[in-house]
Amino acid sequence: MNLKELSELLNLSQTTVSRALNGYPEVRDETRRRVIEAAERHNYMPNTRAKGLATGRSMSIGHVIPLSKKHEILNPIFGDFITGASEAYVAAGYDLVLSLVPDDDQAAHYRSLGAKNNVDGLILHGPMVNDSRIPLLQDLDLPFLVHGRASGWPEDYAYFDMNNRRAFERATRHLIELGHRRIAFVNGREEMDFAHRRRLGYEAALAASAIEPDPWLMVSGDMTESLGAESVARMLDAPDPPTAVLASSIVIALGVERAARARGLTVGRDLSIITHDDELSYLPNGRDEPLFTATRSSVREAGRRCAEMLLGRVANPGGPPPQELVEADLILGRSTGPAPKKDSA
Amino acid sequence: MNLKELSELLNLSQTTVSRALNGYPEVRDETRRRVIEAAERHNYMPNTRAKGLATGRSMSIGHVIPLSKKHEILNPIFGDFITGASEAYVAAGYDLVLSLVPDDDQAAHYRSLGAKNNVDGLILHGPMVNDSRIPLLQDLDLPFLVHGRASGWPEDYAYFDMNNRRAFERATRHLIELGHRRIAFVNGREEMDFAHRRRLGYEAALAASAIEPDPWLMVSGDMTESLGAESVARMLDAPDPPTAVLASSIVIALGVERAARARGLTVGRDLSIITHDDELSYLPNGRDEPLFTATRSSVREAGRRCAEMLLGRVANPGGPPPQELVEADLILGRSTGPAPKKDSA
DNA sequence: TGGCCGCGTCAAAGCGCTTTGGAAAGTTTT
DNA sequence: AAAACTTTCCAAAGCGCTTTGACGCGGCCA
Secondary structure (H helix, E strand, O other): OOHHHHHHHHOOOHHHHHHHHHOOOOOOHHHHHHHHHHHHHOOOOOOHHHHHHHHOOOOEEEEEEEEOOOOOOOOOHHHHHHHHHHHHHHHHOOEEEEEEEEHHHHHHHHHHHHHHOOOOEEEEOOOEOOOOHHHHHHHHOOOEEEEOOOOOOOOOOOEEEEOHHHHHHHHHHHHHHOOOOOEEEEEOOOOEHHHHHHHHHHHHHHHHOOOOOOHHHEEEOOOOHHHHHHHHHHHHHOOOOOOEEEEOOHHHHHHHHHHHHHOOOOEOOOEEEEEEEOOOOOOOOOOOOOOOEEEEOOHHHHHHHHHHHHHHHHHOOOOOOOEEEEOOEEEOOOOOOOOOOOOOO | OOHHHHHHHHOOOHHHHHHHHOOOOOOOHHHHHHHHHHHHHOOOOOOHHHHHHHHOOOOEEEEEEEEOOOOOOOOOHHHHHHHHHHHHHHHHOOEEEEEEEEHHHHHHHHHHHHHHOOOOEEEEOOOEOOOOHHHHHHHHOOOEEEEOOOOOOOOOOOEEEEOHHHHHHHHHHHHHHOOOOOEEEEEOOOOEHHHHHHHHHHHHHHHHOOOOOOHHHEEEOOOOHHHHHHHHHHHHHOOOOOOEEEEOOHHHHHHHHHHHHHOOOOEOOOEEEEEEEOOOOOOOOOOOOOOOEEEEOOHHHHHHHHHHHHHHHHHOOOOOOOEEEEOOEEEOOOOOOOOOOOOOO
């Protein structure tokens, strides 16, 4: 069933049927009712592509996720982020088109998205420090919004970010206030902007308390459970082990916990753990008393905000790019406690 | 830059330019070269919507993910599944459009996907027992493929599934052969078809060894870490606790491990754990000697196969629906061992 | 020399929609 | 009663592409 058939069926012109369905005023109420009723009865819905061609808008937003050939790890936050974004898209009648692109042909992919004109805007995931995609997109005249930021470029693009630096600075300071001096940090890959900023926060807090950062206590890599387990196991077996660990994700923290338990250490007493909690739906950190003390910020909520902001920009391209920086909560859980007294001191 | 402009630039008709770019034979080699070179230089790519309108194909595949209003949990396997599927789509020049749909208006959504004609085919995620979406899609004349199956309907639709029943039967049998009799099962929601089948496999193995299934040892719910931790904690504190646990996902298994350790039990000695391992990229189960004994089947690979099969069906709609059932490997890790001798026996 | 064939190209139709620019009624104003 | 609007509808153009059917032009064969 298409517009032509429907209009012939109703003995009306395509114009009138189209206007009736799209809510234009110049249609008699009774006519509109007839049209709508017939459309429903015959399950008519306008062909997306034809409509898009006619209006010049595709009613869809692209999400481009870089997939490193070397790493091949899809950040698990992505699912929840998309869930949040979808809420906004559904509400606005937009579709979400997803591309996972190997990071070597990112540029070509963005250019083609622009040229082929099949999205009205796009969301950039996983920005890196000095990410070359930013200037590329700025040239492309396709509205875009970055989830995160890219240190190294002037911040004259649209973004939504969590204050990673501040969050990790606070978390570290909290550990210091509990008396910890040997604080390990298991971070994501530090080419990624969020990890870079977290590192800065960690170092700033140490510096503020005149604690010398120890390279042996700092690890960065793909945020897997085993990264947490293996790296911290190594540290615990070395002389002068950490009394606290800062983890960049709950998945890492679970690994750290495993390493601790394997050595008979009690988390929260012998070893403190603070993690960042993205509030992933399948890794709840406890309702009443959280398992992990954590900096918390819902990535799902971030998805929703990103989508809303981008949609706003698409609808209304003028003006300065929207920017939002949210703070993470620092929530207290059972995984932290005062630094243990040194045995030999 | 569009076709018209490009053709004027080249002093050729739109026809010739189009044919040159699409590889039709009736274009002189030198002309084709000229066209291709000009297209590249001006970064011309055909407008997706116009092309789609003209050809009647949208070059995109829909993935519809049901999102239960009550549960709001996005299965974490989804990210890796999509990663695999994307590989196939990218290779074939297809886009992936994603919808997360609240499960109450699934029907409307599918119907609209069909009517609006904006995907050439779709993949159905998370089939339930007796899933009403199957007959609905069969009426819709839109090629589709189910990731999983829907018990209760005749299997006359295209699907790709892992043999959940067999995998969990083997896993359970393995535990029985190790001497376990009290075997707990922490499963996903059993309205879901995969969980339903896993339950059948578990029960079949028990029955084959004449072990009476104990409802106290069987739990089903959203597959979160805390489901594993809390339900098994409860079982361990009850009289006649389990000596082994079968978990439906690694996330659950991590929770089970936490519960065990919290009680001072050593996993693999005091409590055996077998889990299903989807090979999620950020939860690697160890390379050399896996952490968990597990039934293993790559969900990423499943994504790739699903996409390939569906693309085949889209290109070639005739014939019987493609169906594939793969077996999971049973891999031995450190989380299982012989049943401990009973203290009081 | 004329007719035929294949090659390379083109004009135009069509995909299904929106939107512009009327136009035929009916209503109000002068 | 004529003029000026309103209201309600329509025909047709246009979005950017593919594809059909036709055509001009050498070359080949008879």
